[in-house]
Amino acid sequence: MANQQCSGGTGIAGCSFSVHPMSDRFIEIITGALEKADTSKVWMNTDDVTTTVRGKLTHVFDVTKAIFIHAAETGEHVAFEATYSLGCPGDSAGDVYLAEDDAPANHEQVKEIHQPVAAKFSLYPLGGGNYMDIIMNQIEAMKKHVDVSHAHYATRLDGHSVKIFEGLQQVFEATVEGGSSHTVMTVSISANSPSHKGGSNNE
């Protein structure tokens, strides 16, 4: 089915993402981050374009956060690009591992790592629901943790990576709970960039 661009039957969340270290050591950094993260609670596959993770929503966010943070803690300039998805009508039921418990495997290991980042995210609720109010409320809630500002085609976030991933997961979950049957969120995160300007929006 060449035209089937998405996956994520009932309850199966997924993420197609990449970690791009701007460094000659990129293979070592990516391999190291993949090894350090505990991926035992998701299905995961890496090819030459992206890495795909599928499983329960909480584990999908936990694993992608951990892989990014382990890459960024090398101190190199690292970019993270991800599309999170849940509920695509064209999904297959295969290639997934649904862990029995909801305890995020990497939480303890990464929660104390303070990694400032700049991020942009966009939310696309494709399956209806009262989503605009939810997005607005969730972005308001996110302001308690990180700086939020407008960017073209996205909302910009500046803050610590653990807080940013917490906020992203909350926005995504609230959109699903608000009635969106097919939810897509794109995220770009930049760590250790020589262009960072103290977290301000330099648009």
Added chain:
Amino acid sequence: MANQQCSGGTGIAGCSFSVHPMSDRFIEIITGALEKADTSKVWMNTDDVTTTVRGKLTHVFDVTKAIFIHAAETGEHVAFEATYSLGCPGDSAGDVYLAEDDAPANHEQVKEIHQPVAAKFSLYPLGGGNYMDIIMNQIEAMKKHVDVSHAHYATRLDGHSVKIFEGLQQVFEATVEGGSSHTVMTVSISANSPSHKGGSNNE
């Protein structure tokens, strides 16, 4: 308007994208690519997370293609991540340059550069229209130029970058012409990856 995640009033296309060279020379490669591309027919702004281009659709594709190809022709492993957008209801009318003509400024310069790449794209027609038939027809048409296969959350393309950008622009235009009033397309492209395996889908 912190909750306004998108831009692109009637006729204004845009793209938020990043080029990530996996190399210690990343600044030189990015700067060089931005300089080599002719960006005179679009509005463009680069911050520490992404570069934003706004203008006529044909110029937005032309400029993003040229910047990616100039980065990739250094021979370094380069990733390109982009979200193309047209028709977002929340758009502002500012930050745009609408060139008077439709002649793509970079076409002659890059058309003969043969850069094999692996790509994944996803199309999100948010504004209605008879889009599923259009997507299927366009993906069929794309098979004349590049290899097309299924990936989780995306359609995979393997081929030469000029052909892949041609195909992406055609799919996007056909979706808009098919009645989608708000169209979003995400694209990930990888060039010169040590993991490339001759263009096959190794999923």
